[in-house]
Amino acid sequence: MNRRSALGALGAAALAGCGFELRRAPELRFSSLALAGFKPKSTLADELRRQIGTSTTTIVADSPAQAQVVLEALTDAREKSVVASTAFGQVRELQLRSRFGFRLRTPQGRELIPATEILLSRDMSYSESAALAKEQEEEALYRSMQNDIAAQVLRRLASVPAL
Template identity: 35%
Template sequence: MNRRLFLAAMPALLAAGCGFQLRRMVEVPFASLYIDAPHGGAVAQRIRSSLAASKQTRLAASAAEAEAVLVLGQETRSKIILSLSGAGRVTEYRLGLQLTYSIKDKDGRALAADETIELTRDITYDDAQVLAKGAEEQLLYRDMDDSAARRIVRRLQSIGPAS
C-alpha cells in the first residue's frame, strides 16, 4: 500500500521540484496599452485577446489615453519551395512569418528597441493530399501567429513603464 502511494505521489513531487508552473494570466506592467496595428492582423488579434483577460491592463481606444503604445508592422507571410522530387514535383515548402514591432510611450519615445520577428516552419507536400496539406499549412501559420504574439507579450512584460 505504501509503495503504491509513493509511486502515485512521485510525479507530483518531481513536477513541483523542477519549478514547473501552469501558464498564468498575462500581467503587463502598464495600466493601459494601445495596439496600433494594420487592420486584420492575426498577431494583433491574439495579443488583444490575451490582454483582454488581464484585469491589470486596459486596452485603450486611442494612443493619447494609453500609458504605452505597441506599434505592429505589416505581417508578411511567405511560402518557399524547399525541395523537389526527381520528377520535379514539390515535396517540401518552408512557410514564413515576418513582423516588425516597437513599443513606445504616449509621447512617442521608444521604451524598447524595434524588433523583427522571423518565424519559419517546414511542411511536406503531397499532390494526393491537397486538402489535408492546405489545412496543415493554415495550422502552421496559426501556430506562428500564436508564437509571435507570445514573444511580443513577453517583451512587454520585461519592460517597465516609463519613468
C-alpha cells in the same frame, strides 16, 4: 493506498517542491496598451488582445490617446517558398515563414522598444495528392507561429521597465 496512487502523490510532491508552476501571462508594468498599425481583421492583433486580456495588470485601450503605451505593427507577413522539388518539378517540401516587425512607444512618441523583427519558419512536406489536407496543415502551422509570436511579444513587453 495502491501503488499507482502512491506514485501520483510522490510525483505531485516532487513538482511542488521544485517550484513548478503552469505558464501564465507575463506581468506587464503598464496599465493600458493600444495596438496600432495592424491590418483590419488581423488575426495576430486578435491573438495579442486575447493574450493581453489574460493579464491582471493591463488592458487593451481602444485608441493610442487613451493608452499608456502603443504597440505599433511595422510588418505582419506570411511567406511561403519551395525548398525541395522532384526531377519533374513537383513540389515536395515547403518552408513557411511568419514575419512580425514592431516597436513600442508612448503616445508622445518616446521609444521604449526600438524596431524589432520576429521571424519564425516551419518546414512542411507537400503532396499534390493530399492538397486539401496540406492546406489545412499549412493554416495550423501559421496559427501556431502566430501564437508563438504573440507570446514572444508579450515576454518582450514584460521586460519594459515601469513608466
